[in-house]
Amino acid sequence: MIRPAVAAALLVALSACSQGGGGKSNSSDPYAGLDSEILAWRTAIEASHPACASKVEGKGCQDFQVMCKAAQDIGADEAAKGVKAKVVAAMTFAGRNPDGSTGKSGSSFANFSKTADAWTRTEAKPVNMTTCATL
16 A cells, blocks of 8 residues: 555656756756656657658647656666666657547657756556556
8 A cells, every 4th residue: 555655746846847947957856857748759759750740730649747757766777877867758649630639549659768968758567547557
């Protein structure tokens, strides 16, 4: 029963991530700048995901929602390379039909890793949209 409480505390902590620009931050908060990286991820999804291929007024998808984000353990080898924080996240969205109506829905998963004051993003395997646990 402690696990859900720990997971909830982590999600609350992550939801308070700073809104710093450019994915860089000099804060002591290990998650500072993550929100900017998630916005960049959203832009990348809209530019490249098949569900977003049909553009209406320049936009290919709508209804973006981060379903979960959760801190990940940092291994000894990663810590030795300077990794300060790791997060997995899941995002859902809906495509748009040429007539402007809601089209095909989609989802995307990403791993974020912070080294020094910069975040990097890599594709992640699908996770449970509620808990961010690996499927």
